Amino acid sequence: xxxxxxxxxxxxxxxxxxxxxxxxxxxxxxxxxxxxxxxxxxxxxxxxxxxxxxxxxxxxxxxxxxxxxxxxxxxxxxxxxxxxxxxxxxxxxxxxxxxxxxxxxxxxxxxxx
Amino acid sequence: xxxxxxxxxxxxxxxxxxxxxxxxxxxxxxxxxxxxxxxxxxxxxxxxxxxxxxxxxxxxxxxxxxxxxxxxxxxxxxxxxxxxxxxxxxxxxxxxxxxxxxxxxxxxxxxx
Numbered sequence: 001x002x003x004x005x006x007x008x009x010x011x012x013x014x015x016x017x018x019x020x021x022x023x024x025x026x027x028x029x030x031x032x033x034x035x036x037x038x039x040x041x042x043x044x045x046x047x048x049x050x051x052x053x054x055x056x057x058x059x060x061x062x063x064x065x066x067x068x069x070x071x072x073x074x075x076x077x078x079x080x081x082x083x084x085x086x087x088x089x090x091x092x093x094x095x096x097x098x099x100x101x102x103x104x105x106x107x108x109x110x111x112x113x
Numbered sequence: 114x115x116x117x118x119x120x121x122x123x124x125x126x127x128x129x130x131x132x133x134x135x136x137x138x139x140x141x142x143x144x145x146x147x148x149x150x151x152x153x154x155x156x157x158x159x160x161x162x163x164x165x166x167x168x169x170x171x172x173x174x175x176x177x178x179x180x181x182x183x184x185x186x187x188x189x190x191x192x193x194x195x196x197x198x199x200x201x202x203x204x205x206x207x208x209x210x211x212x213x214x215x216x217x218x219x220x221x222x223x224x225x
Contacts, residue, residue, distance in 0.1 A: 004156070042215055042218075043200075043213075043215035044215075045213065045214065056212045090156050092156070092157075102159065102213065103159065104156030104158065105156050107155075
């Protein structure tokens with residue numbers, strides 16, 4: 001069974017631009033969570049989607065948004081990029097909303113210049 | 114979710130057992146202990162989880178103290194590929210959502 005895939009793997013943007021990252025969960029998984037990882041703040045939870053509905057949200061500004069499609073694929077969008085948004089963005093999928101195990105993708109590394 | 118405390122780093126000799134401690138003194142009765150690891154530049158990988166009893170799988174063993182205030186992850190025969198950051202996480206199973214709260218973790222270096 002294929003794992004969680006994320007595209008693109010690497011991305012370079014400039015301040016003020018916006019970016020959209022994509023995540024395809026493991027087949028059959030309906031829950032998708034997003035995390036941001038930076039050297040200074042570590043791994044931080046962004047938000048979680050289940051059945052196209054946002055279930056949980058972390059403490060990030062409104063510039064960070066996401067959505068989930070009917071096939072469980074998810075996208076996250078960051079508008080008006082700032083230098084501090086440079087990070088590894090990780091997606092994780094779970095079988096169900098209350099599943100015990102999350103499977104992470106390889107991440108998208110975003111560099112904002 | 115309860116807070117966890119882990120040593121920032123530790124070294125381990127290849128082929129020896131690696132014992133990774135985690136303190137979670139404020140853990141509640143319905144909170145599970147999870148362990149994930151993150152090998153450099155990869156996404157975190159699930160290792161094991163438990164509530165009260167000790168658990169073992171093909172990757173590791175989890176020993177939870179009787180009062181549940183601390184636990185130890187044991188990698189029985191560490192290999193160079195086990196070099197990674199190991200995260201101990203406490204969360205309520207069955208709670209709405211799958212949010213994981215990561216701390217700083219323990220950076221484990223397996224040396225030949």
